[in-house]
Amino acid sequence: xxxxxxxxxxxxxxxxxxxxxxxxxxxxxxxxxxxxxxxxxxxxxxxxxxxxxxxxxxxxxxxxxxxxxxxxxxxxxxxxxxxxxxxxxxxxxxxxxxxxxxxxxxxxxxxxxxxxxxxxxxxxxxxxxxxxxxxxxxxxxxxxxxxxxxxxxxxxxxxxxx
Numbered sequence: 001x002x003x004x005x006x007x008x009x010x011x012x013x014x015x016x017x018x019x020x021x022x023x024x025x026x027x028x029x030x031x032x033x034x035x036x037x038x039x040x041x042x043x044x045x046x047x048x049x050x051x052x053x054x055x056x057x058x059x060x061x062x063x064x065x066x067x068x069x070x071x072x073x074x075x076x077x078x079x080x081x082x083x084x085x086x087x088x089x090x091x092x093x094x095x096x097x098x099x100x101x102x103x104x105x106x107x108x109x110x111x112x113x114x115x116x117x118x119x120x121x122x123x124x125x126x127x128x129x130x131x132x133x134x135x136x137x138x139x140x141x142x143x144x145x146x147x148x149x150x151x152x153x154x155x156x157x158x159x160x161x162x
Contacts, residue, residue, distance in 0.1 A: 033137045034144075036101050038081045040136055041074040045086075046146045046157035051129055053153050061125035062155075064118040070126055072146070072157060085130065088123045089115035094130075103134040129155045 034040060048070040051059040062070055071086040074096070083105070084093040090113050095106035108127060115123060132150030139145050144159035 033135055036098055036103060036134050036136060038074070038076075038098050041083075041098075041103070041134075041146075042076065042081075044144060044159035045162055046072040046074075047160045048129075049156050049158050051125075051153060051155035054151070059125055059129070059153055059155070061118065061121040062129065064122060070122075070129070071160070072130070083130075085126050088126050089113060089119035090123055092123065092126065105130065129153065 048062060051062050053059060065087075068087040070088070073084045073086055075082055075084070081096050081098075082093060083096050084091075085108075090111040092108060092110040094108045097104045097106075108130075110123070128150075129148060132148045132153075135147045135149075137145050137147065139158075146157040146159070148155045148157075
């Protein structure tokens with residue numbers, strides 16, 4: 001009887017161990033990065049959803065009016081690739097080229113209106129935000145996300161249908 005009890009306990013332990021080993025952990029899929037091309041940029045408008053400084057602080061100047069987020073509109077104009085920075089106080093934009101997967105902005109052109117605060121700070125923060133390394137990936141909801149990263153901040157823009 002003693003041997004039978006030992007065998008049953010050993011069998012129970014073995015089955016429990018096997019069952020624990022068969023459990024699967026949920027998989028986390030890494031964001032899928034796609035190459036930067038003019039067509040990929042021009043497929044959507046890009047609306048700012050987050051911008052943080054290198055120390056983790058939010059770039060508050062970019063979020064003073066949640067109803068009018070910074071939006072990047074990439075487009076063709078007479079055969080040239082251009083980007084407009086929308087919802088700024090001044091009208092702002094630039095030519096751009098994609099060189100080896102990097103976005104290279106030309107001189108940013110801007111009207112010169114004397115904007116009051118906080119709009120003036122929004123315009124200044126916009127210029128700092130659009131300079132950097134661009135990448136496109138998709139989030140967990142399969143929404144394309146444009147990320148611009150430079151030495152002082154990281155900004156994330158979600159794709160919005162044109």
